[in-house]
Amino acid sequence: MTDQTLTLHPIGQIRTSFANKVEAPRQPAAATGASGIIELFAGRNLEHALEDLAGWERIWVIFWFDRNTGWRPKVLPPRSTDGRKGVLSTRSPHRPNPLGLSVLRLARIEGLLLHVLDVDLLDGTPILDIKPYVPYTDAFPDSGSGWLAPGAADPGRHFxxxxxxxxxxxxxxxxxxxxxxxxxxxxxxxxxxxxxxxxxxxxxxxxxxxxxxxxxxxxxxxxxxxxxxxxxxxxxxxxxxxxxxxxxxxxxxxxxxxxxxxxxxxxx
The missing domain is CATH 3.30.2310.20 (RelE-like)
Incomplete structure (x- = not known):
């Protein structure tokens, strides 16, 4: 099992205004209002897969960090105040398997196009899967926040x-x-x-x-x-x-x- 290879097939890509890494917000919470369009590929029966999604306000988007060329066991997160952290304790894109996960606001669906907001993805990022965000099962606001400083889990104190x-x-x-x-x-x-x-x-x-x-x-x-x-x-x-x-x-x-x-x- 240690050398098993898995094959993933993108179901689409996202179009955004962020052409490179330094332009993109680090998290969806920092991208309030930033818009994008998820373009699902035709000819894969995805029209039927989209049925009943329109009523959800937010969606989980699983994607591939396709601009990364390798991974790092230790990274320096933007909000770390005391040095590098193990990559698995962070949201860094430099992961053993470059899988990304974002919660985006779903504005509307037009055919195979999903108009989304609060986008933090680069233009052309491959999309692997989409799931509805279910508030009562997906949100745990009282959970511990690990190495983040007390109160840092909620960056509500904007400058x-x-x-x-x-x-x-x-x-x-x-x-x-x-x-x-x-x-x-x-x-x-x-x-x-x-x-x-x-x-x-x-x-x-x-x-x-x-x-x-x-x-x-x-x-x-x-x-x-x-x-x-x-x-x-x-x-x-x-x-x-x-x-x-x-x-x-x-x-x-x-x-x-x-x-x-x-x-x-x-x-x-």
Missing amino acids: NVGFSEEADSQLAWIAGRSPLPLRERIVNTLKLGPQPHPYRRIKRGRDGGLTLAVQDWRIDFSVDDLQVNVLRIRSGYNATQLASGAGEPDDPRVLHQAFVAAGLHRDG
């Missing part, structure tokens, strides 16, 4: 995120020239906690300042109790990288060069 006039102006400029929902990404990350952490791409500089990285942008911010203040947006490219020139029009440096030329960039 408020505000923007300076400079940051507002910079974000408006970027929004008019890029499809990246930068403001939304900033809020969704910082409202859950502005503490430095590699998974959230938050670092503290030598001067004590805090910076969040979102793709090629750097966001400087400060924290006052539960208030996060976004101070400014900076290009993640240095002067040498920008001066080397951008080749094709879709080279991301083109936008950053224009950002600097418009006088919107300044070092933190």
